[in-house]
Amino acid sequence: xxxxxxxxxxxxxxxxxxxxxxxxxxxxxxxxxxxxxxxxxxxxxxxxxxxxxxxxxxxxxxxxxxxxxxxxxxxxxxxxxxxxxxxxxxxxxxxxxxxxxxxxxxxxxxxxxxxxxxxxxxxxxxxxxxxxxxxxxxxxxxxxxxxxxxxxxxxxxxxxxxxxxxxxxxxxxxxxxxxxxxxxxxxxxxxxxxxxxxxxxxxxxxxxxxxxxxxxxxxxxxxxxxxxxxxxxxxxxxxxxxxxxxxxxxxxxxxxxxxxxxxxxxxxxxxxxxxxxxxxxxxxxxxxxxxxxxxxxxxxxxxxxxxxxxxxxxxxxxxxxxxxxxxxxxxxxxxxxxxxxxxxxxxxxxxxxxxxxxxxxxxxxxxxxxxxxxxxx
Numbered sequence: 001x002x003x004x005x006x007x008x009x010x011x012x013x014x015x016x017x018x019x020x021x022x023x024x025x026x027x028x029x030x031x032x033x034x035x036x037x038x039x040x041x042x043x044x045x046x047x048x049x050x051x052x053x054x055x056x057x058x059x060x061x062x063x064x065x066x067x068x069x070x071x072x073x074x075x076x077x078x079x080x081x082x083x084x085x086x087x088x089x090x091x092x093x094x095x096x097x098x099x100x101x102x103x104x105x106x107x108x109x110x111x112x113x114x115x116x117x118x119x120x121x122x123x124x125x126x127x128x129x130x131x132x133x134x135x136x137x138x139x140x141x142x143x144x145x146x147x148x149x150x151x152x153x154x155x156x157x158x159x160x161x162x163x164x165x166x167x168x169x170x171x172x173x174x175x176x177x178x179x180x181x182x183x184x185x186x187x188x189x190x191x192x193x194x195x196x197x198x199x200x201x202x203x204x205x206x207x208x209x210x211x212x213x214x215x216x217x218x219x220x221x222x223x224x225x226x227x228x229x230x231x232x233x234x235x236x237x238x239x240x241x242x243x244x245x246x247x248x249x250x251x252x253x254x255x256x257x258x259x260x261x262x263x264x265x266x267x268x269x270x271x272x273x274x275x276x277x278x279x280x281x282x283x284x285x286x287x288x289x290x291x292x293x294x295x296x297x298x299x300x301x302x303x304x305x306x307x308x309x310x311x312x313x314x315x316x317x318x319x320x321x322x323x324x325x326x327x328x329x330x331x332x333x334x335x336x337x338x339x340x341x342x343x344x345x346x347x348x349x350x351x352x353x354x355x356x357x358x359x360x361x362x363x364x365x366x367x368x369x370x371x372x373x374x375x376x377x
Contacts, residue, residue, distance in 0.1 A: 077298065077299035077300055079300055079303060079371075079372065079375060080371075080375060081368065081371045081372070081375075082371075084306070084307065084310045087307065087310075087364070087367065088310070088311075088314050088364070090367060091360060091364045091367060092360075094193075094363055094367065095359060095360065095363055098189070098193060101189060101199075101200065101204075102186075102189075102359055104201045105182070105185060105186070105189075105201055105204075105359065106352065106355050106356055106359065108201075109181070109182055109355045109358075110351055110352050110355050112178055113178060113351055113355065114351070116171070116174040116178065117171050117174050117175045117178070118171060119344055119347050119348060119351060179358060180212065180215060180216070180219075181209075182355065182358045182359060182362065183215070183358070183362050184204075184208040184209060184212065184280060185201075185204040185205060186204075186358075186359055186362040186363060186366070187208070187277060187280050187362055187366050188203075188204045188207060188208035188280070189203075189204045190362075190366050190367075191280075191366075194370065210282070211279055211280045211281075211284075214279045214284075214285065214286045214289070215276060215279055215280065217286045218272065218275050218276050218279050218286055218289065218290070219276070221272055221275075221290065222272045222273070222276070225265055225268040225269050225272055226265055226269070227265075228261035228262070228264045228265045229261065229262060229265045231261060232257075232258045232261045235254070235258075236254075236258070239254060266305055267301060270304045270305055270308070271290070271293045271294045271296075271297040271301070272290065272293070273304075273365060274293040274296060274297055274304070274365070274368075274369055274372075275289045275290045275292075275293035275294075276365075277365060277366055277369045278292050278293050278296075278369070296372050296373070296376060297372075300372070304368075307368060311364055311365075314360075314364075315360070318353065318356070318357060319357075322349070322353050323346075323349065323353060326345070326346060326349045327346055330345045330346050333345075
């Protein structure tokens with residue numbers, strides 16, 4: 001009996017010695033037990049979350065590790081894809097191979113843009129033409145040829161895409177939705193064409209809009225990733241107005257800042273553009289599409305950026321090859337026939353070329369995505 005009572009007394013003394021003080025108040029053994037239980041549960045949850053994070057990272061590709069040197073043989077991921085010129089030509093070949101389907105889509109999209117968004121007015125185009133003429137008379141003493149004038153007009157109007165320049169909020173929403181429509185329909189049709197099927201345009205119009213909301217979410221992510229570039233544009237205009245760049249040191253600092261911001265956006269956008277295609281796959285959620293695209297582009301971002309730059313060059317060439325003859329013909333005809341002066345010939349063809357460029361852009365990126373996907377599998 002003495003032995004038992006001594007053990008009980010030792011337990012009581014031990015509990016008194018380890019009493020926890022919170023806010024200057026002593027806690028009873030029961031309260032101490034509850035506090036210990038709370039911290040034990042918190043520890044278990046942290047360990048569980050850390051294990052889930054490790055499992056999540058293990059499922060995705062990580063070519064570089066923090067505070068460890070990376071060797072080229074560890075992160076290099078060669079790609080067996082056609083060259084830049086072959087990629088551009090294969091895109092044209094894929095479009096013209098199914099010219100009836102894509103031609104109907106081009107006609108439909110042009111009509112919808114004219115109806116819902118509006119065509120650039122001939123009056124606005126005439127104002128641009130008058131500006132070029134006055135610039136020619138004042139600065140070049142009338143020595144600019146017709147080809148140079150057509151080039152200046154093309155540069156002035158290419159940013160409008162042939163659309164109404166005074167668009168309201170509703171027209172802007174319609175413009176974005178129609179662009180998404182072209183994007184989704186083209187990818188749907190290409191997926192079935194490359195699978196050996198023969199879908200019609202109505203199949204794409206009826207079935208391609210299931211991932212519309214997911215695509216919009218990815219577009220929001222793309223907009224957020226473009227913020228560094230927007231920041232560069234805003235700060236550049238402010239720096240020019242305040243003569244901040246007049247000092248060589250400040251100009252160098254700003255150049256480094258702008259280069260880092262542009263590189264950051266390019267790094268992020270290289271995988272998000274692929275995610276815009278991946279998210280159109282049936283049953284794929286936006287976040288999974290972003291992660292899958294990031295894994296696919298790991299170690300290949302520089303190659304992807306080079307292809308995007310080449311895509312921009314091809315688009316510029318399309319505008320030059322198609323629109324320069326149209327502008328020259330428009331200038332010649334309206335100089336001879338007065339009643340053609342109110343006809344929006346150049347804005348109409350500019351809109352047609354812009355819709356074709358959207359189709360070409362979607363086809364170009366989808367083919368690159370398919371080549372990478374086949375290599376992954």
